[in-house]
Structure formats: structure tokens, C-alpha cells
Amino acid sequence: MKIEEAIRLSRFTTFGTGGPARWFASPESVDELAVALRFANEQEAGVAVVGLGSNLLVADEGVDLLVLKLAGELASVEVDGERIVAGGGAPNAVILHRAREAGLGGFEFACAIPGTIGGGVWMNAGAYGGDISQVLSRALVVSPEGAGWLTPEELGLTYRHSDLRHGQVVGLVELRLAPRLVVAIRAAVAELQAQRKASQPTNKRTFGSVFKNPDQELTAGRMLEACGLKGFRIGGAQISPKHANFIENADGARTEDAVALMVEARRRAHEQYGVVLTHEVEFLGVAEVPPVR
Numbered sequence: 001m002k003i004e005e006a007i008r009l010s011r012f013t014t015f016g017t018g019g020p021a022r023w024f025a026s027p028e029s030v031d032e033l034a035v036a037l038r039f040a041n042e043q044e045a046g047v048a049v050v051g052l053g054s055n056l057l058v059a060d061e062g063v064d065l066l067v068l069k070l071a072g073e074l075a076s077v078e079v080d081g082e083r084i085v086a087g088g089g090a091p092n093a094v095i096l097h098r099a100r101e102a103g104l105g106g107f108e109f110a111c112a113i114p115g116t117i118g119g120g121v122w123m124n125a126g127a128y129g130g131d132i133s134q135v136l137s138r139a140l141v142v143s144p145e146g147a148g149w150l151t152p153e154e155l156g157l158t159y160r161h162s163d164l165r166h167g168q169v170v171g172l173v174e175l176r177l178a179p180r181l182v183v184a185i186r187a188a189v190a191e192l193q194a195q196r197k198a199s200q201p202t203n204k205r206t207f208g209s210v211f212k213n214p215d216q217e218l219t220a221g222r223m224l225e226a227c228g229l230k231g232f233r234i235g236g237a238q239i240s241p242k243h244a245n246f247i248e249n250a251d252g253a254r255t256e257d258a259v260a261l262m263v264e265a266r267r268r269a270h271e272q273y274g275v276v277l278t279h280e281v282e283f284l285g286v287a288e289v290p291p292v293r
């Protein structure tokens with residue numbers, strides 16, 4: 001495993017923005033992951049993982065961190081009866097494919113979540129009433145202090161949240177699925193993907209839902225739409241004309257353009273509805289959304 005320097009992170013994010021990581025490595029086993037974490041410890045550097053970068057805004061200036069992209073055994077998928085063992089870097093799409101081949105259902109909800117299973121555990125990703133906590137038996141979390149298997153309860157999985165912190169890496173997961181006819185899995189996935197395509201900008205560079213849905217009747221998307229924000233643009237980023245809780249990289253956007261749009265969206269939602277929207281997207285580096293004034 002090589003530890004490289006100054007690798008641009010924009011190519012690892014679906015939004016396509018972000019500056020370089022001070023250090024970058026692709027560990028392929030739990031042992032290599034431990035070596036990488038020890039390196040960061042020696043350098044007194046923070047550590048973060050990029051999965052498929054589908055929920056990630058990286059600071060334009062880059063990040064003073066060791067950034068890890070899991071590979072090899074840490075991105076592989078094995079089916080064992082009704083159990084799936086996958087590396088934290090395994091894409092949901094590959095897990096779903098292997099589950100379908102094996103006639104295992106329960107992971108269909110993830111067909112519309114274009115990330116890795118490790119990124120999914122990080123924020124208990126979910127859609128259409130399903131989420132990672134419902135299929136996860138346990139996850140191997142590796143940190144500078146050592147490695148241990150944690151259950152969904154121990155991970156603190158709730159709505160789009162876990163208690164994980166940067167430096168704790170989901171190296172492996174065990175999923176528990178249930179037998180289902182392959183044709184039924186195929187039909188369910190086709191139906192969910194059609195619903196997605198009809199309502200969300202699936203063919204644009206986005207980072208998924210910008211804000212979590214508030215505890216209100218109106219979703220964040222409907223609220224921002226009612227604030228007249230569809231199509232609103234700052235720099236190269238625009239609020240999706242199709243769904244107001246998505247920001248598209250319309251033309252050479254920078255992370256700061258997306259953040260400026262988020263600040264404006266939160267200001268308007270607060271002004272019109274008295275609601276303080278909280279972001280679902282994760283930040284790496286100094287990018288952040290300041291409090292609503």
C-alpha cells in the first residue's frame with residue numbers, strides 16, 4: 001500500500017468538486033488499514049474515508065488529512081447462506097447484484113443509493129422505508145485504538161445518523177437478508193428506480209439530498225420549492241429544477257458555490273417557515289454551513 005500525497009479528491013466525489021488530500025491511501029486488508037491508521041497517528045493527522053463520494057462536499061482548498069479509499073478485501077462481497085460479508089468499500093450496487101443472484105431480498109431499497117456500504121453505515125442510509133440498520137447484523141469498526149464488531153445499536157444508527165466519528169473506519173460488514181424470488185427482487189428494484197427517475201435528477205452530478213427532512217408535514221424539497229428556489233444558481237451550482245432538495249453541478253461548480261446555495265436555502269426556509277434545516281451531506285475540510293442568522 002502506497003501512501004501518496006496531494007491527490008485531488010474531486011475525482012472521488014459525485015458532485016465533482018474538492019481540493020487535494022494531504023495524504024491518500026487505498027488499504028486492501030484490515031492489516032493494511034491498521035498500518036494506514038498508525039501512519040496517521042505518527043503524523044498526528046486526522047483520517048477520513050471516501051466511499052463513492054455520493055454524500056460528500058470536500059473543501060476547495062483541500063484537506064489536511066489522510067484520506068482512505070478502501071479496496072481489495074475491504075471492497076469485496078461474499079455470500080454465505082443468508083449472510084453477506086462485504087468490505088466497507090463495496091458499492092451497494094454490487095451487494096444488491098450479488099444478493100439478487102443468490103435469491104436474497106431485503107436490500108432492494110439500496111438500489112437508489114449510489115454509495116458504498118461503509119458510507120451507508122456512516123449515516124444509516126435509507127430509502128423507501130428501508131435503511132441499513134434493518135439489514136446490518138454487525139460492522140467491523142477499525143480505529144487507532146484497535147478493531148471491534150459493533151451492532152446497529154452500538155453504532156447508534158437512527159434516522160440518517162450513526163455515532164461514528166472520522167478516524168473510525170467501517171472495514172467490513174455482515175448483512176442478514178432473507179430468501180426472495182429473483183423475479184420479485186428484479187420487479188421491486190425496477191419499480192423503485194422508475195420512481196426515482198421520475199422525481200429526482202438522476203442524470204446530473206449531485207450529492208444526494210442536501211438537507212434532512214424536518215419534523216414537519218412539508219419535506220425539505222417541497223419547502224425549498226415553495227421558497228421559489230428551483231433553478232436558483234450561484235456560480236456553477238444550481239438548485240435542481242426537478243427537485244429542490246438537490247444541488248446540481250451545472251457548470252464547473254466549486255464546493256463554495258454549493259455551500260453558498262445551502263446558506264441561502266436555509267435562510268429562506270427559516271424566514272418563510274421558521275424551520276432550521278440541517279444538512280444531510282457530509283463535509284470534509286473547512287467547508288461548513290454557518291448558523292442561520
Ligand SMILES: Cc1cc2nc3c(=O)[nH]c(=O)nc-3n(C[C@H](O)[C@H](O)[C@H](O)COP(=O)(O)OP(=O)(O)OC[C@H]3O[C@@H](n4cnc5c(N)ncnc54)[C@H](O)[C@@H]3O)c2cc1C
Nearest residue numbers: 051052053054055088115116118119120122125126170208
Ligand atoms: C443521486 C443520489 C441519490 C441519493 N439517494 C439517497 C437516498 O435515497 N438515501 C440516502 O440515504 N442517501 C442517498 N444519497 C446519498 C449517498 O448515496 C448515501 O449517503 C451513501 O450512503 C453515501 O455513501 P458513499 O460511499 O458515497 O459515502 P461518501 O459520500 O464517500 O462519504 C459519506 C460519509 O461517510 C463516511 N464514510 C464513507 N465510507 C466510510 C467507511 N468505510 N467507514 C467510515 N466512514 C465512511 C465519509 O467519511 C463521509 O463522512 C444519494 C446520493 C445521490 C448522488
